[in-house]
Amino acid sequence: MLEIQNITKIYKTKKGEVTGVDNVSLTIDKGEVFGIVGYSGAGKSSLLRCINLLERPTSGSVIVNGQDLTKLKGEQLRKARLKIGMIFQHFYLISQKTVGENIEFALKAAATPPKHINARVRELLEMVGLSEKIDVYPAQLSGGQKQRVGIARALANTPSVLLCDEATSALDPKTTVSILRLLKKINRELNITIVLITHEMDVVKEICDRMVVMQDGKVIEEGAVYDIFANPVEPLTQEFISSVVSFELPPTILEGVTGKMVKVLFKGDVAGEGVISDMIQNFEVCGNFLHGTIEYIQEKPLGIFLMELQGQPDNVERAVSYMEGRGAFVEVIDDAI
Numbered sequence: 001m002l003e004i005q006n007i008t009k010i011y012k013t014k015k016g017e018v019t020g021v022d023n024v025s026l027t028i029d030k031g032e033v034f035g036i037v038g039y040s041g042a043g044k045s046s047l048l049r050c051i052n053l054l055e056r057p058t059s060g061s062v063i064v065n066g067q068d069l070t071k072l073k074g075e076q077l078r079k080a081r082l083k084i085g086m087i088f089q090h091f092y093l094i095s096q097k098t099v100g101e102n103i104e105f106a107l108k109a110a111a112t113p114p115k116h117i118n119a120r121v122r123e124l125l126e127m128v129g130l131s132e133k134i135d136v137y138p139a140q141l142s143g144g145q146k147q148r149v150g151i152a153r154a155l156a157n158t159p160s161v162l163l164c165d166e167a168t169s170a171l172d173p174k175t176t177v178s179i180l181r182l183l184k185k186i187n188r189e190l191n192i193t194i195v196l197i198t199h200e201m202d203v204v205k206e207i208c209d210r211m212v213v214m215q216d217g218k219v220i221e222e223g224a225v226y227d228i229f230a231n232p233v234e235p236l237t238q239e240f241i242s243s244v245v246s247f248e249l250p251p252t253i254l255e256g257v258t259g260k261m262v263k264v265l266f267k268g269d270v271a272g273e274g275v276i277s278d279m280i281q282n283f284e285v286c287g288n289f290l291h292g293t294i295e296y297i298q299e300k301p302l303g304i305f306l307m308e309l310q311g312q313p314d315n316v317e318r319a320v321s322y323m324e325g326r327g328a329f330v331e332v333i334d335d336a337i
């Protein structure tokens with residue numbers, strides 16, 4: 001388990017103090033994939049770097065598996081840090097060393113007995129699907145392959161936590177998906193806790209169990225990714241979600257709405273289309289679809305439909321209650337009836 005307790009990070013600059021992280025507390029369970037989302041300057045990197053003490057927090061504690069890292073110094077801290085792997089947006093591989101030597105370097109830093117090194121390097125490269133690149137230099141690799149080496153290196157000393165600093169931001173969408181799948185596989189097979197920072201909701205949707213949204217150094221919203229996608233509360237969270245699930249309607253369509261505009265949400269395996277067609281058949285209500293999508297958040301469906309309901313107000317009310325009775329969440333967006 002990873003506990004971040006009241007972390008504050010204040011940077012002292014020539015122009016005065018800058019608060020990077022402002023009293024953040026989080027509890028991240030063992031084996032969880034946890035996303036930290038925010039725009040540039042929100043404090044994501046500062047918080048991530050406080051977790052492995054690359055930045056020493058101004059105040060607060062970071063407790064990893066019961067050990068408070070902020071109380072450690074010197075050799076003890078160095079050893080504890082080896083159990084926290086990290087991967088970066090720009091990979092930071094050593095260009096003069098081969099792929100195998102890059103991983104060897106991490107193993108040697110942890111004083112791995114020389115006789116184990118070769119086998120461990122091969123094992124790690126196999127895990128990330130790059131066995132045949134052992135003698136190649138980083139310059140000869142694609143971005144996705146470089147990140148795979150970064151991941152192998154981060155896993156070298158069997159960490160319990162893997163920190164990912166915008167790990168897919170420099171990659172194209174297809175490579176991003178393959179790296180996220182690799183991270184998920186590692187999370188499942190090795191039960192490693194993953195904490196990732198990103199400004200891309202697609203990344204969170206693909207692999208995170210829970211997430212927080214940060215703004216001005218503070219956590220402004222926290223929850224299960226599925227719940228946040230279904231019901232983002234803060235305007236900033238809504239903005240992030242709308243980058244993936246957008247219901248913007250052209251003004252001409254909006255002007256033409258004369259009924260009750262509702263957002264209908266179906267969570268999990270509720271067959272949304274069936275409920276809606278039953279509703280239209282059972283009540284004297286006309287339902288026009290204005291927008292709609294079924295998102296799959298880690299294989300769990302989330303159906304979101306924007307509809308205009310037309311009919312006698314009583315019938316529309318009964319139709320809404322009927323959908324709610326069948327497991328839908330209905331929110332009235334606009335009521336022109």
Ligand SMILES: Nc1ncnc2c1ncn2[C@@H]1O[C@H](COP(=O)(O)OP(=O)(O)OP(=O)(O)O)[C@@H](O)[C@H]1O
Nearest residue numbers: 011013018019020038039040041042043044045046
């Ligand atoms: N070394 C530093 N010295 C002074 N101020 C800093 C330093 N590092 C970060 N900051 C400031 O702390 C705040 C949070 O920055 P941080 O890099 O943590 O945000 P971020 O969400 O990770 O953004 P980005 O994605 O652009 O890195 C910003 O106002 C930033 O200018």
